[in-house]
Amino acid sequence: MINLIGGVPLYVLEFGDELVYFTPYTITLFLLALTFTVLVLISRPEKQVDIAFGGDAYRTKEISVSEMRFRRFMAIACGLATMGAMVTGDIFNFTLFTAMVGITNVGIVAAVKSLHVQDAAYQYGLVALAATVPLFAGAAIYAAVTGSLSMIELMKGTLPAVPLIAKGMLMLGVIGEGMAPFYAAKAEMFRAPGAPYVIMCSLSSLLLFLRVVEIVMLG
Amino acid sequence: MxxxxxxxxxxxxxxxxxxxxxxxxxxxxxxxxLLPLPYSEKQLYPKTFDRNSSLDPYDRGGPPFTQVTIVSQYPENSPTAGLVTSYLTPFSLFLSQVTLHLGTTIVSHPGGIIDEILYNTRGLDTVVEATILFIAFAIASYIYRKG
Amino acid sequence: MIAELILATFFGLLLLGIHRKIIARIQRRPGPPIWQEILHMLKFSFKTTWIPKTATPVLFVGVVLIAIGIWTAAFYILVSGGSILVILGIYMLHKIVEHGFGLSSGSPYGKYGGVRSVISAASEIPLFVSVAVIAVYTHSLDLSAIMQYQQVHGPLLIIAFPAACAMFLVILSKMPFGPFSIVEAKELVSGYKTEHFGIWRAGLEICNGLKTFVLLAVFLAVFIGPLSLPWLLVGMILLIVILAFACALTPMMSPFDSVTIQMLVTALMLVYAAIVLLVVHP
Amino acid sequence: MKRTTVVRIFWAGAAVCVVASVLFFMGIIPLPVCAALLIVAFPVTVLSLFFCWMAGEFGGDIPFIGY
Incomplete structure (x- = not known):
């Protein structure tokens, strides 16, 4: 129905049976993910200041080196998964990257020594886990109905129309990774110290949402 | 309200x-x-099994297949699709060429088992899946060690 | 090209000043002069500046650069008539800028502002439903194609009025002093920008000016059609007057209520999109 | 950062902005290239301009934590 949502593919990279393609849209998203991943790589965490209520005392939270290393690793993995999801031209591949983003998001705050944040991360992890069900189910219906998982083939409009339910499932799967109305746990995870890493949590789910909007408009 | x-x-x-x-x-x-969805017949797994096909999922044993007819989206990009060694890492490929005992996907890396499940048809997927497993393992081990 | 960019920034800041002035007049205050926001930007740029001791310096500075950079990109997509999806994507990613500003300093007030901005993660979803509706009508998401469609068929404001309302609501959620601007609530001191003072705040003001210009221009381009430059400027001033009335006459909501209302709007928009899909293009 | 460095960064950024715009007007480079150059150069130019007006000589300070 609508041709070339994100613009004309500028460059197609062949990865066996899967293609990676860059349109003006995906390239914008990819570059943003890349920028923030580089920021994660080169910046050190901030020292979050905490006020003790009821008094005028305050203290800063220090992040130990081992914790910082682990969280930086997870944030970079999250950035790489996001970048992959931005440029992949295959629906199943996209769902895999989405699942990986969910896991790394839990990893980013898993090392934080705050019960509140860890509780939120646990709940978020459960939802991310459950979100893979509609996600993969959506991809499966795509494959079953159209006989193709390639977004470039879907873009051409020659394949059978994708059923609305498959699009809905794909959408719900991505929304489960932390978009509204399932944002409560993610907002609490944001209270963790370590700004450059925590930002990746939100960036990844926003970018995934932006990409899935493009995907459901194809075909 | x-x-x-x-x-x-x-x-x-x-x-x-x-x-x-x-x-x-x-x-x-x-x-x-909405259930009766149309089904595209041009799929990897046909609805009726051809017991003589090398793709038969219930086939146990028998001679290993060398070339099978798999419906791939871009056959020109993946000429070796379906072969056990179609998506080896460069190092595993080297091992498989040097000796018969090393370098098949199952033994060379954790994603190999998934490779087998996917019948070696899809390149990047196997890498991502293995990475997901690795990340999950890294988180679990970090939390376990730090108590 | 650079001249247009600078002019757009200053005009956007002027629009914000008009917005502020009208709100003040509605509330029977004298209000600052309309060029106050431009003066603000210049004032901040002349202040002594440093980076807080507790901050993560790279992110603290980098996020200011990114803030200006993404809106520069949006401006050029608008100029070249590119895909509206990219502009809306950038609009959504402005949130990340808010997170970055809030969290990078280590200040608790900044952190609360950042957390609030995660809470308001729903505000842009109606936007994508309205984009889908536009796509059903125009069969394209390129701004140039949408404007061409409107030259033939008349403005989308009349054809797809609910979609225009949804986008208006989304723009409203990004205006200062509005009912949905929970990230800028008074109880958070200055919210996510508490610690970004001096030249960092001046950079943020430039980003705000550019953002206001791009958002209003995109709204006019998508729902009214191609306009000559004087009419575009008049249309933007008219739009900001309407926005100012909406902001002045509504109270700010509590954070979670604002999200719920935006979700309900999304649900309504989904129903509308379904009707359009079934009736207009069966 | 020293003030001279900041001033140099500003002039370099401003030069990129102006040259990109001029080249686009003369039709030598297409709009996407011009835009890409400006997206990178414009924020750096603006911030360095502000910075060279009034660069702080002191180190950092603790953030605002309330009264």
Whole structure:
């Protein structure tokens, strides 16, 4: 129905049976993910200041080196998964990257020594886990109905129309990774110290949402 | 007020799983109602099994297949699709060329088993899947070691 | 090209000043002069500046650069008539800028502002439903194609009025002093920008000016059609007057209520999109 | 950062902005290239301009934590 949502593919990279393609849209998203991943790589965490209520005392939270290393690793993995999801031209591949983003998001705050944040991360992890069900189910219906998982083939409009339910499932799967109305746990995870890493949590789910909007408009 | 009541439910992350389960349930019920979906016959697994095909999922044993007819999206990009060694890492490929005892996907890296499940047809997927496993393992081991 | 960019920034700041002035007049205050926001930007740029001791310096500075950079990109997509999806994507990613500003300093007030901005993650979803509706009508998401469609068929404001309302609501949620601007609530001191003072705040003001210009121009381009430059400027001033009335006459909502209302709007928009899909293009 | 460095960064950024715009007007480079150059150069130019007006000589300070 609508041709070339994100613009004309500028460059197609062949990865066996899967293609990676860059349109003006995906390239914008990819570059943003890349920028923030580089920021994660080169910046050190901030020292979050905490006020003790009821008094005028305050203290800063220090992040130990081992914790910082682990969280930086997870944030970079999250950035790489996001970048992959931005440029992949295959629906199943996209769902895999989405699942990986969910896991790394839990990893980013898993090392934080705050019960509140860890509780939120646990709940978020459960939802991310459950979100893979509609996600993969959506991809499966795509494959079953159209006989193709390639977004470039879907873009051409020659394949059978994708059923609305498959699009809905794909959408719900991505929304489960932390978009509204399932944002409560993610907002609490944001209270963790370590700004450059925590930002990746939100960036990844926003970018995934932006990409899935493009995907459901194809075909 | 109804808005305040809804936002009270939404803002508590303990309700999150229940909410998401409810949303999934609604969507799946809608899916069941829409059920007779058309099925594209040009798939990897046909609906009727050809017991003589090398792709038969219930086939145990027999001679290993060398070339099978797999419907791939871009056959020109993946000439070796279906071969056991079609998506080896460069190092595994080197091993498989040097000796017969090393370098098949199953023994060379954890993604190899998934390779077999996917019948070696899809390149990047196997890498991502192995990475997901690795990340999950890294988180679990970090939390276990730090108590 | 650089001249247009600078002019757009200053005009956007002027629009914000008009917005502020009208709100003040509605509330029977004298209000600052309309060029106050431009003066603000210049004032901040002349202040002594440093980076807080507790901050993560790279992110603290980098996020200011990113803030200006993404809106520069949006401006050029608008100029070249590119895909509206990219502009809306950038609009959504402005959130990340808010997170970055809030969290990078280590200040608790900044952190609360950042957390609030995660809470308001729902505000842009109606936007995508309205984009889908536009796509059903125009069969394209390129701004140039949408404007061509409107030259033939008349403005989308009339054809797809609910979609225009949804986008208006989304723009409203990003205006200062509005009912949905929960990230800028008074109880958070200055919210996510508490610690970004001096030249960092001046950079943020430039980003705000550019953002206001791009958002209003995109709204006019998508729902009214191609306009000559004087009419575009008049249309933007008219739009900001309407926005100012909406902001002045509504109270700010509590954070979670604002999300719930935006979700309800999304649900309504989904129903509308379904009707359009079934009736207009069966 | 020293003030001279900041001033140099500003002039370099401003030069990129102006040259990109001029080249686009003369039709030598297409709009996407011009835009890409400006997206990178414009924020750096603006911030360095502000910075060279009034660069702080002191180190950092603790953030605002309330009264």
């Amino acid at each position: 109804i808005i305040r009541r809804i936002s009270h439910i939404l803002c508590n992350y303990d309700n999150l799983t229940r909410l998401f389960a409810g949303a999934c349930l609604l969507l799946f019920i809608a899916g069941i109602l």
